[in-house]
Amino acid sequence: MDIEKLQQFLQDNNLPKFRLGQIQKAIFADGVSSFGEITTLSKDLREKMENEMRLLSFDVEKVLVANDGQSIKALLKLHSGDLIETVLISPKPGVWSACISCQVGCAMGCRFCATGKMGFKRDLTAEEITDQILFWRQYLKKNFKSFQNSKFEIQNYNVGNIVYMGMGEPFNNWENVAESIKVLTDEKLFGFGSRSISVSTSGIADGIERMATEFPQVNLAISLHFASDEKRDRFMPVNKKDNLENLRQALKKYFQITTRKVFLEYIMLDGINDTALDAKLLADFIYSIGNTHLLHMNLIRYNMTSEDLKPSSKTRTQLFKQELEKHSINATIRKSLGEEIEAACGQLAGKN
Numbered sequence: 001m002d003i004e005k006l007q008q009f010l011q012d013n014n015l016p017k018f019r020l021g022q023i024q025k026a027i028f029a030d031g032v033s034s035f036g037e038i039t040t041l042s043k044d045l046r047e048k049m050e051n052e053m054r055l056l057s058f059d060v061e062k063v064l065v066a067n068d069g070q071s072i073k074a075l076l077k078l079h080s081g082d083l084i085e086t087v088l089i090s091p092k093p094g095v096w097s098a099c100i101s102c103q104v105g106c107a108m109g110c111r112f113c114a115t116g117k118m119g120f121k122r123d124l125t126a127e128e129i130t131d132q133i134l135f136w137r138q139y140l141k142k143n144f145k146s147f148q149n150s151k152f153e154i155q156n157y158n159v160g161n162i163v164y165m166g167m168g169e170p171f172n173n174w175e176n177v178a179e180s181i182k183v184l185t186d187e188k189l190f191g192f193g194s195r196s197i198s199v200s201t202s203g204i205a206d207g208i209e210r211m212a213t214e215f216p217q218v219n220l221a222i223s224l225h226f227a228s229d230e231k232r233d234r235f236m237p238v239n240k241k242d243n244l245e246n247l248r249q250a251l252k253k254y255f256q257i258t259t260r261k262v263f264l265e266y267i268m269l270d271g272i273n274d275t276a277l278d279a280k281l282l283a284d285f286i287y288s289i290g291n292t293h294l295l296h297m298n299l300i301r302y303n304m305t306s307e308d309l310k311p312s313s314k315t316r317t318q319l320f321k322q323e324l325e326k327h328s329i330n331a332t333i334r335k336s337l338g339e340e341i342e343a344a345c346g347q348l349a350g351k352n
């Protein structure tokens, strides 16, 4: 929803200022799916808004719900014709996390990622980013009843957490991502707390430092995945510009500014980064940063998007976790949700 357009519309139609608050509440807090549902407005005004304005900056092409109801994926067609994806995940009953995209495609070219294979098309505007959350609010509200009898009964229809972990590298579109965070945390609009938002980067060092200064309360996640430059170079081209040493320095500076926990993401790739030596290198890297109590390791099962890469088995993942523990590093094994709906970023958009 373009707030400036809405303000302009109210001005052009000589409507009193209090209408703005009324409309914003209906859209952002109540999750109405159309202007027609804002019954505090006159019928004429609702019709005029329906004809002249749009609530969302995209049309919904497809919504896929996983069999267990724990993940829902939406394919969205922007007005430019480009496709993006967003995923809603329920890690536990009553909790909904929305994973949102910030670009169409991505220039970073990580070898294990479907979006990386699409290449970069364009940046999303702040409106296109925040509209993904607006869409999920509307979706949860509309489908509230159908969730009430399921195992994943929801307490309310609000998204609880937001992660910038969909298509795109947030620090390559920082201006719009930063603007979108301001809109999401604006109490008159979405009203999310900064701590319920996480930004995930493939490891752009100056972006990490900028985020610490501009949004010290927003969570940071880093797609680390490899603890040797040789392997990281092979699978993540970002490492050629920002290698592990740059990442280490960026994290040291980050912790000088904020003491928020940082999440290190590590996808488990069979025979590639899941050996005892990899665990040792990972532990060494974590210790070299310092503030180990603020670094949390997430081991993630690989959601297969590449023919030549396979997920590590449960046993190997467990052994890897135990190796880390031998080096006094705790890690959480994250379940991969929604494989049958191709929930990994870029899997659907890349096919259309």
Ligand code: SF4
Residues within 6 Å of the ligand: 106, 107, 108, 109, 110, 113, 114, 115, 116, 117, 166, 167, 168, 169, 201, 202, 223, 345
């Ligand atoms: S993993 Fe993230 S940064 Fe890497 S190509 Fe995919 S979307 Fe881009």
